[in-house]
Amino acid sequence: MAFNIPETGQERIVIIGAGFAGLKLARSLVRSDFQIVLIDRNNYHQFQPLFYQVAMAGLEPSSISFPLRKIFQKAQNVLIRYAEIERIDLEGNRVYADLGYLNFDKLVICTGATTNFYGNEAIEELTLPMKSISEALGLRNAILTDYERALSIRDFDERQELIDIVVVGGGATGVEVAGALAEMKKYILPKDYRELPYGEVDIYLVHAGSQLLPGMSENASVNSLKYLRDLGVKVILNKRVQSFDGDYVTTNDGEKIRCGKVIWAAGIVCPVLQGFPTEILGRGRRIRVNRHLEVIDRQDIFALGDAALVEGDPAYPDGHPQVAQTAIQMAKLLSRNLKKSARSQWKPFAYKDLGAMATIGRNRAVVDLPRVKFKGFFAWVVWLTVHLFSLLGVRNKVIVFLNWMWNYLTYDQSLRLIIRPGKTRKEKQ
Ligand SMILES: Cc1cc2nc3c(=O)[nH]c(=O)nc-3n(C[C@H](O)[C@H](O)[C@H](O)COP(=O)(O)OP(=O)(O)OC[C@H]3O[C@@H](n4cnc5c(N)ncnc54)[C@H](O)[C@@H]3O)c2cc1C
Structure with missing residues:
Protein backbone atom coordinates (compact mmCIF):
# COMPACT_ATOMS: atom_id res chain seq x y z
CA MET A 1 0.00 0.00 0.00
CA ALA A 2 1.32 3.46 -0.88
CA PHE A 3 1.47 6.40 1.57
CA ASN A 4 -1.40 8.76 0.87
CA ILE A 5 0.61 11.66 -0.58
CA PRO A 6 -0.86 13.78 -3.42
CA GLU A 7 0.90 13.70 -6.79
CA THR A 8 1.34 17.41 -7.53
CA GLY A 9 3.80 17.21 -10.40
CA GLN A 10 6.45 18.79 -8.18
CA GLU A 11 9.74 17.03 -7.64
CA ARG A 12 9.40 15.10 -4.35
CA ILE A 13 12.08 15.24 -1.66
CA VAL A 14 11.60 12.72 1.11
CA ILE A 15 13.42 13.60 4.34
CA ILE A 16 13.77 10.85 6.95
CA GLY A 17 14.22 12.31 10.42
CA ALA A 18 13.13 15.65 11.86
CA GLY A 19 16.10 16.23 14.13
CA PHE A 20 18.41 19.22 13.74
CA ALA A 21 19.32 18.34 10.14
CA GLY A 22 15.97 17.19 8.74
CA LEU A 23 14.01 19.97 10.38
CA LYS A 24 16.39 22.70 9.23
CA LEU A 25 16.35 21.34 5.68
CA ALA A 26 12.55 21.16 5.53
CA ARG A 27 12.23 24.68 6.94
CA SER A 28 14.74 26.02 4.42
CA LEU A 29 12.77 24.47 1.56
CA VAL A 30 9.39 25.94 2.55
CA ARG A 31 7.96 27.79 -0.47
CA SER A 32 10.47 26.15 -2.82
CA ASP A 33 9.30 24.34 -5.95
CA PHE A 34 9.72 20.94 -4.30
CA GLN A 35 7.14 18.81 -2.55
CA ILE A 36 8.70 17.96 0.81
CA VAL A 37 7.64 14.89 2.79
CA LEU A 38 9.15 14.97 6.27
CA ILE A 39 8.93 11.63 8.08
CA ASP A 40 9.75 10.98 11.72
CA ARG A 41 8.94 8.25 14.21
CA ASN A 42 7.98 11.02 16.64
CA ASN A 43 5.44 13.73 15.90
CA TYR A 44 7.77 16.30 17.45
CA HIS A 45 11.30 17.63 17.22
CA GLN A 46 13.38 17.02 20.33
CA PHE A 47 16.17 19.20 21.67
CA GLN A 48 18.72 16.60 22.74
CA PRO A 49 21.22 18.91 24.52
CA LEU A 50 18.68 19.38 27.35
CA PHE A 51 17.61 15.74 27.75
CA TYR A 52 19.67 15.47 30.88
CA GLN A 53 17.64 18.24 32.52
CA VAL A 54 14.45 16.25 31.87
CA ALA A 55 16.15 13.18 33.34
CA MET A 56 17.14 15.19 36.44
CA ALA A 57 13.60 16.55 36.84
CA GLY A 58 14.69 20.11 36.01
CA LEU A 59 12.54 20.52 32.90
CA GLU A 60 9.34 19.00 31.58
CA PRO A 61 9.61 17.08 28.27
CA SER A 62 7.16 19.44 26.58
CA SER A 63 9.47 22.42 27.10
CA ILE A 64 12.22 20.88 24.97
CA SER A 65 10.01 19.30 22.31
CA PHE A 66 8.15 20.98 19.50
CA PRO A 67 5.24 19.50 17.50
CA LEU A 68 6.16 19.18 13.82
CA ARG A 69 2.67 20.01 12.58
CA LYS A 70 2.75 23.32 14.39
CA ILE A 71 6.05 24.31 12.75
CA PHE A 72 4.69 23.65 9.26
CA GLN A 73 1.06 24.82 9.74
CA LYS A 74 1.42 27.40 6.96
CA ALA A 75 3.85 25.53 4.70
CA GLN A 76 1.75 24.29 1.80
CA ASN A 77 4.56 22.30 0.19
CA VAL A 78 5.60 20.41 3.34
CA LEU A 79 3.76 17.24 4.37
CA ILE A 80 4.46 15.52 7.67
CA ARG A 81 4.16 11.79 8.18
CA TYR A 82 4.42 10.18 11.60
CA ALA A 83 6.02 6.86 10.68
CA GLU A 84 9.09 4.75 11.19
CA ILE A 85 11.02 4.03 8.01
CA GLU A 86 12.10 0.42 8.03
CA ARG A 87 13.56 -0.20 4.60
CA ILE A 88 14.97 1.69 1.64
CA ASP A 89 15.03 0.53 -1.96
CA LEU A 90 17.71 2.71 -3.53
CA GLU A 91 17.28 1.17 -7.00
CA GLY A 92 13.50 1.58 -6.99
CA ASN A 93 13.56 5.05 -5.32
CA ARG A 94 11.23 3.92 -2.56
CA VAL A 95 11.09 3.95 1.23
CA TYR A 96 8.99 1.53 3.26
CA ALA A 97 7.36 2.19 6.62
CA ASP A 98 4.64 0.72 8.77
CA LEU A 99 2.26 3.02 6.82
CA GLY A 100 3.24 1.56 3.45
CA TYR A 101 5.69 2.70 0.80
CA LEU A 102 6.52 6.06 -0.70
CA ASN A 103 8.35 6.92 -3.92
CA PHE A 104 10.85 9.75 -4.00
CA ASP A 105 12.78 11.79 -6.54
CA LYS A 106 15.35 12.80 -3.97
CA LEU A 107 15.98 11.22 -0.58
CA VAL A 108 17.68 12.84 2.40
CA ILE A 109 18.63 10.56 5.28
CA CYS A 110 18.80 12.46 8.58
CA THR A 111 18.27 9.59 10.99
CA GLY A 112 20.92 10.70 13.49
CA ALA A 113 22.67 8.28 15.80
CA THR A 114 21.74 5.96 18.58
CA THR A 115 23.45 4.69 21.74
CA ASN A 116 26.43 2.42 21.16
CA PHE A 117 26.50 -0.55 23.52
CA TYR A 118 29.46 -2.04 21.64
CA GLY A 119 27.60 -5.32 21.14
CA ASN A 120 27.26 -6.02 24.87
CA ILE A 268 27.01 6.57 19.62
CA VAL A 269 26.59 4.57 16.45
CA CYS A 270 24.32 5.16 13.45
CA PRO A 271 21.25 2.99 12.87
CA VAL A 272 21.20 1.27 9.48
CA LEU A 273 17.97 0.99 7.54
CA GLN A 274 17.27 -2.34 5.89
CA GLY A 275 18.25 -2.45 2.26
CA PHE A 276 21.01 0.10 2.69
CA PRO A 277 24.25 -1.19 1.09
CA THR A 278 26.82 -1.74 3.84
CA GLU A 279 29.77 -0.85 1.57
CA ILE A 280 28.58 2.77 1.71
CA LEU A 281 28.98 2.83 5.50
CA GLY A 282 32.06 4.21 7.24
CA ARG A 283 33.27 4.51 10.81
CA GLY A 284 30.46 4.36 13.40
CA ARG A 285 28.20 3.14 10.56
CA ARG A 286 27.96 6.70 9.25
CA ILE A 287 26.92 7.02 5.62
CA ARG A 288 29.81 8.02 3.37
CA VAL A 289 28.96 11.15 1.39
CA ASN A 290 30.91 13.48 -0.88
CA ARG A 291 31.30 17.15 -0.13
CA HIS A 292 27.92 17.85 -1.76
CA LEU A 293 26.56 15.54 0.94
CA GLU A 294 25.47 13.08 -1.73
CA VAL A 295 25.91 9.40 -0.91
CA ILE A 296 29.04 7.94 -2.55
CA ASP A 297 28.25 6.55 -6.03
CA ARG A 298 24.54 7.46 -5.82
CA GLN A 299 22.71 10.37 -7.31
CA ASP A 300 19.94 12.24 -5.53
CA ILE A 301 20.43 10.34 -2.26
CA PHE A 302 21.87 12.51 0.50
CA ALA A 303 22.78 12.08 4.15
CA LEU A 304 23.13 14.85 6.73
CA GLY A 305 23.96 15.37 10.38
CA ASP A 306 25.18 12.64 12.71
CA ALA A 307 24.42 10.05 10.02
CA ALA A 308 26.81 11.54 7.44
CA LEU A 309 30.53 10.95 7.06
CA VAL A 310 31.87 13.54 4.64
CA GLU A 311 34.83 12.32 2.59
CA GLY A 312 37.41 14.57 1.02
CA ASP A 313 37.63 17.34 3.60
CA PRO A 314 41.32 17.50 4.54
CA ALA A 315 40.51 19.46 7.70
CA TYR A 316 38.30 16.60 8.99
CA PRO A 317 39.74 13.32 7.66
CA ASP A 318 37.76 11.29 10.26
CA GLY A 319 34.49 13.13 9.67
CA HIS A 320 32.94 16.19 11.26
CA PRO A 321 31.94 16.34 14.91
CA GLN A 322 28.53 14.79 15.55
CA VAL A 323 26.94 17.91 17.01
CA ALA A 324 23.93 20.08 16.28
CA GLN A 325 25.93 22.74 14.40
CA THR A 326 27.23 20.20 11.88
CA ALA A 327 23.68 19.02 11.19
CA ILE A 328 22.36 22.57 10.82
CA GLN A 329 25.21 23.73 8.57
CA MET A 330 24.84 20.67 6.34
CA ALA A 331 21.10 21.27 5.99
CA LYS A 332 21.65 24.93 5.09
CA LEU A 333 24.17 24.00 2.40
CA LEU A 334 22.03 21.26 0.88
CA SER A 335 18.96 23.50 0.68
CA ARG A 336 21.02 26.19 -1.07
CA ASN A 337 22.44 23.66 -3.51
CA LEU A 338 19.09 22.05 -4.26
CA LYS A 339 17.59 25.43 -5.13
CA LYS A 340 20.22 25.95 -7.82
CA SER A 341 19.22 24.50 -11.15
CA ALA A 342 22.73 23.54 -12.33
CA ARG A 343 24.81 21.09 -10.31
CA SER A 344 27.89 22.91 -11.51
CA GLN A 345 26.85 25.77 -9.19
CA TRP A 346 26.74 23.53 -6.11
CA LYS A 347 29.09 24.43 -3.27
CA PRO A 348 31.06 21.89 -1.23
CA PHE A 349 30.47 21.49 2.49
CA ALA A 350 32.92 23.41 4.66
CA TYR A 351 32.33 23.14 8.40
CA LYS A 352 32.58 26.29 10.43
CA ASP A 353 33.57 25.42 13.98
CA LEU A 354 31.60 27.67 16.33
CA GLY A 355 33.08 26.10 19.46
CA ALA A 356 31.93 23.71 22.16
CA MET A 357 30.72 23.99 25.73
CA ALA A 358 29.55 21.93 28.69
CA THR A 359 28.03 22.81 32.04
CA ILE A 360 28.84 21.02 35.25
CA GLY A 361 26.17 22.67 37.34
CA ARG A 362 25.29 25.95 38.93
CA ASN A 363 27.79 28.69 37.99
CA ARG A 364 30.16 26.11 36.52
CA ALA A 365 30.76 25.60 32.83
CA VAL A 366 33.58 25.38 30.33
CA VAL A 367 33.47 27.09 26.94
CA ASP A 368 35.90 26.69 24.04
CA LEU A 369 35.38 29.27 21.33
CA PRO A 370 37.67 29.32 18.28
CA ARG A 371 39.69 32.26 19.67
CA VAL A 372 39.11 32.15 23.40
CA LYS A 373 38.52 29.59 26.14
CA PHE A 374 36.97 30.35 29.49
CA LYS A 375 35.24 28.78 32.47
CA GLY A 376 33.18 29.56 35.54
CA PHE A 377 30.18 31.83 35.99
CA PHE A 378 30.54 33.73 32.72
CA ALA A 379 30.89 30.44 30.80
CA TRP A 380 27.77 29.17 32.55
CA VAL A 381 25.80 32.27 31.49
CA VAL A 382 27.02 31.81 27.92
CA TRP A 383 25.96 28.15 28.05
CA LEU A 384 22.48 29.10 29.31
CA THR A 385 22.07 31.83 26.70
CA VAL A 386 23.17 29.70 23.75
CA HIS A 387 20.90 26.82 24.74
CA LEU A 388 17.96 29.10 25.43
CA PHE A 389 18.21 30.79 22.06
CA SER A 390 18.67 27.48 20.24
CA LEU A 391 15.34 26.16 21.52
CA LEU A 392 12.43 26.27 19.11
CA GLY A 393 9.42 28.41 19.89
CA VAL A 394 8.86 31.43 22.11
CA ARG A 395 6.73 29.45 24.55
CA ASN A 396 9.49 26.90 25.12
CA LYS A 397 12.09 29.63 25.58
CA VAL A 398 9.94 31.42 28.17
CA ILE A 399 9.13 28.22 30.08
CA VAL A 400 12.75 27.08 30.18
CA PHE A 401 13.95 30.53 31.19
CA LEU A 402 11.41 30.74 34.04
CA ASN A 403 12.31 27.23 35.20
CA TRP A 404 16.00 28.06 35.26
CA MET A 405 15.39 31.31 37.13
CA TRP A 406 13.19 29.54 39.67
CA ASN A 407 15.74 26.74 40.14
CA TYR A 408 18.55 29.25 40.50
CA LEU A 409 16.81 31.42 43.09
CA THR A 410 15.25 28.63 45.15
CA TYR A 411 17.90 25.90 44.74
CA ASP A 412 14.94 23.70 43.91
CA GLN A 413 12.92 22.29 41.04
CA SER A 414 9.29 21.43 41.31
CA LEU A 415 9.02 18.61 38.78
CA ARG A 416 9.95 15.52 40.73
CA LEU A 417 6.93 13.47 39.71
CA ILE A 418 7.05 9.78 38.95
CA ILE A 419 4.67 9.44 36.03
CA ARG A 420 4.26 6.07 34.43
CA PRO A 421 2.02 5.36 31.44
CA GLY A 422 -1.19 3.64 32.56
CA LYS A 423 -2.54 0.56 30.86
CA THR A 424 -5.07 1.06 28.10
CA ARG A 425 -8.42 -0.73 28.32
CA LYS A 426 -7.14 -3.22 25.75
CA GLU A 427 -4.00 -3.98 27.78
CA LYS A 428 -6.03 -4.54 30.94
CA GLN A 429 -8.22 -7.14 29.24
C1 LIG B 1 22.00 13.70 25.49
C2 LIG B 1 22.60 14.46 24.33
C3 LIG B 1 23.17 15.71 24.52
C4 LIG B 1 23.71 16.41 23.45
N1 LIG B 1 24.23 17.65 23.68
C5 LIG B 1 24.69 18.39 22.64
C6 LIG B 1 25.13 19.72 22.82
O1 LIG B 1 25.15 20.23 23.94
N2 LIG B 1 25.54 20.43 21.72
C7 LIG B 1 25.52 19.87 20.47
O2 LIG B 1 25.86 20.56 19.50
N3 LIG B 1 25.12 18.63 20.26
C8 LIG B 1 24.68 17.86 21.31
N4 LIG B 1 24.25 16.58 21.11
C9 LIG B 1 24.35 16.02 19.75
C10 LIG B 1 23.23 16.54 18.86
O3 LIG B 1 22.00 16.41 19.52
C11 LIG B 1 23.26 15.76 17.56
O4 LIG B 1 24.51 15.96 16.95
C12 LIG B 1 22.16 16.23 16.63
O5 LIG B 1 20.90 15.95 17.21
C13 LIG B 1 22.28 15.55 15.28
O6 LIG B 1 21.21 15.95 14.47
P1 LIG B 1 20.59 14.96 13.40
O7 LIG B 1 19.52 15.71 12.72
O8 LIG B 1 21.66 14.34 12.60
O9 LIG B 1 19.97 13.77 14.25
P2 LIG B 1 18.87 13.82 15.40
O10 LIG B 1 18.71 15.17 15.94
O11 LIG B 1 19.21 12.70 16.31
O12 LIG B 1 17.52 13.46 14.62
C14 LIG B 1 17.27 12.21 14.06
C15 LIG B 1 15.78 12.10 13.86
O13 LIG B 1 15.51 10.97 13.04
C16 LIG B 1 14.40 10.28 13.53
N5 LIG B 1 14.54 8.90 13.06
C17 LIG B 1 15.60 8.09 13.22
N6 LIG B 1 15.39 6.93 12.58
C18 LIG B 1 14.18 7.02 12.01
C19 LIG B 1 13.40 6.13 11.22
N7 LIG B 1 13.85 4.91 10.87
N8 LIG B 1 12.17 6.52 10.79
C20 LIG B 1 11.70 7.75 11.14
N9 LIG B 1 12.40 8.63 11.89
C21 LIG B 1 13.61 8.27 12.31
C22 LIG B 1 14.50 10.45 15.05
O14 LIG B 1 13.23 10.27 15.67
C23 LIG B 1 15.01 11.89 15.16
O15 LIG B 1 13.96 12.81 15.24
C24 LIG B 1 23.69 15.85 22.17
C25 LIG B 1 23.12 14.59 21.96
C26 LIG B 1 22.59 13.91 23.03
C27 LIG B 1 21.94 12.55 22.82
Missing part, protein backbone atom coordinates in the same frame (compact mmCIF):
# COMPACT_ATOMS: atom_id res chain seq x y z
CA GLU A 121 23.69 -7.33 25.22
CA ALA A 122 23.65 -7.34 29.03
CA ILE A 123 24.73 -3.71 29.12
CA GLU A 124 22.12 -2.83 26.52
CA GLU A 125 19.41 -4.54 28.52
CA LEU A 126 20.34 -3.34 32.00
CA THR A 127 21.73 0.18 31.63
CA LEU A 128 19.84 3.41 31.09
CA PRO A 129 20.62 5.35 27.90
CA MET A 130 19.50 8.92 27.19
CA LYS A 131 18.99 9.25 23.47
CA SER A 132 15.30 10.16 23.43
CA ILE A 133 12.78 12.05 25.52
CA SER A 134 11.18 8.78 26.62
CA GLU A 135 14.55 7.42 27.76
CA ALA A 136 15.19 10.65 29.68
CA LEU A 137 11.79 10.25 31.37
CA GLY A 138 12.55 6.59 32.09
CA LEU A 139 15.73 7.69 33.79
CA ARG A 140 13.90 10.30 35.87
CA ASN A 141 11.37 7.67 37.00
CA ALA A 142 14.14 5.18 37.84
CA ILE A 143 16.11 7.68 39.95
CA LEU A 144 13.09 8.96 41.88
CA THR A 145 11.57 5.51 42.38
CA ASP A 146 14.83 4.19 43.80
CA TYR A 147 15.12 7.09 46.25
CA GLU A 148 11.54 6.41 47.38
CA ARG A 149 12.28 2.71 47.85
CA ALA A 150 15.58 3.37 49.60
CA LEU A 151 13.71 5.15 52.42
CA SER A 152 12.27 1.82 53.53
CA ILE A 153 15.50 -0.17 53.36
CA ARG A 154 17.47 -0.65 56.58
CA ASP A 155 20.30 -2.72 55.16
CA PHE A 156 23.24 -0.53 54.07
CA ASP A 157 24.32 -2.74 51.18
CA GLU A 158 20.80 -3.03 49.78
CA ARG A 159 20.38 0.73 50.06
CA GLN A 160 23.63 1.35 48.20
CA GLU A 161 22.24 -0.55 45.25
CA LEU A 162 19.31 1.84 45.09
CA ILE A 163 21.01 5.17 45.69
CA ASP A 164 24.43 4.89 44.07
CA ILE A 165 24.67 5.72 40.38
CA VAL A 166 27.40 5.05 37.84
CA VAL A 167 27.60 7.26 34.77
CA VAL A 168 29.65 5.75 31.96
CA GLY A 169 31.31 8.04 29.44
CA GLY A 170 33.10 11.33 30.08
CA GLY A 171 31.87 13.22 27.03
CA ALA A 172 29.60 16.26 27.38
CA THR A 173 26.52 14.16 28.20
CA GLY A 174 28.25 12.10 30.92
CA VAL A 175 29.87 15.15 32.48
CA GLU A 176 26.61 17.14 32.49
CA VAL A 177 24.59 14.26 33.95
CA ALA A 178 27.16 13.54 36.66
CA GLY A 179 27.23 17.25 37.61
CA ALA A 180 23.43 17.43 37.74
CA LEU A 181 23.20 14.27 39.88
CA ALA A 182 25.76 15.70 42.30
CA GLU A 183 23.70 18.88 42.59
CA MET A 184 20.55 16.85 43.18
CA LYS A 185 22.35 15.10 46.02
CA LYS A 186 23.54 18.42 47.46
CA TYR A 187 20.42 20.56 47.15
CA ILE A 188 17.39 18.29 46.75
CA LEU A 189 17.93 15.10 48.73
CA PRO A 190 18.42 16.86 52.09
CA LYS A 191 15.05 18.57 51.61
CA ASP A 192 12.88 15.98 49.85
CA TYR A 193 14.36 12.81 51.33
CA ARG A 194 15.34 14.02 54.80
CA GLU A 195 15.39 10.50 56.27
CA LEU A 196 17.77 9.24 53.61
CA PRO A 197 21.43 9.31 54.72
CA TYR A 198 22.32 11.30 51.63
CA GLY A 199 26.01 11.33 52.60
CA GLU A 200 25.93 7.69 51.53
CA VAL A 201 24.91 8.54 47.99
CA ASP A 202 27.85 7.99 45.64
CA ILE A 203 27.96 9.23 42.08
CA TYR A 204 30.65 7.73 39.88
CA LEU A 205 31.76 8.84 36.46
CA VAL A 206 33.79 6.19 34.64
CA HIS A 207 35.64 7.28 31.53
CA ALA A 208 37.87 5.13 29.32
CA GLY A 209 40.15 8.01 28.30
CA SER A 210 42.65 9.98 30.31
CA GLN A 211 40.81 13.30 29.81
CA LEU A 212 37.17 14.25 30.18
CA LEU A 213 35.38 16.03 27.33
CA PRO A 214 37.39 14.59 24.45
CA GLY A 215 37.22 16.97 21.52
CA MET A 216 37.42 20.02 23.80
CA SER A 217 40.60 21.75 24.99
CA GLU A 218 42.85 20.42 27.74
CA ASN A 219 41.78 23.40 29.86
CA ALA A 220 38.14 22.41 29.55
CA SER A 221 38.97 18.86 30.46
CA VAL A 222 41.04 19.80 33.53
CA ASN A 223 38.48 22.34 34.74
CA SER A 224 35.51 20.01 34.31
CA LEU A 225 37.37 17.34 36.29
CA LYS A 226 38.00 19.81 39.09
CA TYR A 227 34.37 20.99 39.11
CA LEU A 228 33.07 17.43 39.29
CA ARG A 229 35.46 16.46 42.08
CA ASP A 230 34.51 19.62 44.01
CA LEU A 231 30.90 18.49 43.76
CA GLY A 232 31.84 15.10 45.19
CA VAL A 233 31.64 13.02 42.01
CA LYS A 234 34.01 10.05 42.05
CA VAL A 235 35.67 10.35 38.67
CA ILE A 236 37.47 7.22 37.46
CA LEU A 237 39.66 7.76 34.40
CA ASN A 238 41.44 5.29 32.12
CA LYS A 239 39.05 2.44 32.91
CA ARG A 240 36.44 0.80 30.75
CA VAL A 241 33.21 -0.65 32.07
CA GLN A 242 33.30 -4.25 31.02
CA SER A 243 30.09 -5.61 32.47
CA PHE A 244 27.04 -4.84 34.56
CA ASP A 245 24.84 -7.53 36.08
CA GLY A 246 22.22 -5.28 37.68
CA ASP A 247 24.04 -5.27 41.06
CA TYR A 248 27.68 -4.57 40.23
CA VAL A 249 29.58 -2.70 37.56
CA THR A 250 32.91 -4.34 36.72
CA THR A 251 35.71 -2.41 35.04
CA ASN A 252 38.41 -3.84 32.78
CA ASP A 253 40.88 -4.15 35.67
CA GLY A 254 38.40 -6.11 37.77
CA GLU A 255 37.24 -3.27 40.08
CA LYS A 256 33.65 -3.76 41.20
CA ILE A 257 31.26 -0.94 42.04
CA ARG A 258 28.02 -1.71 43.87
CA CYS A 259 25.08 -0.01 42.19
CA GLY A 260 21.78 -0.83 40.56
CA LYS A 261 21.62 2.05 38.11
CA VAL A 262 24.05 2.72 35.29
CA ILE A 263 23.60 5.63 32.93
CA TRP A 264 25.21 4.71 29.61
CA ALA A 265 26.64 7.69 27.73
CA ALA A 266 29.70 5.98 26.33
CA GLY A 267 29.28 6.50 22.63
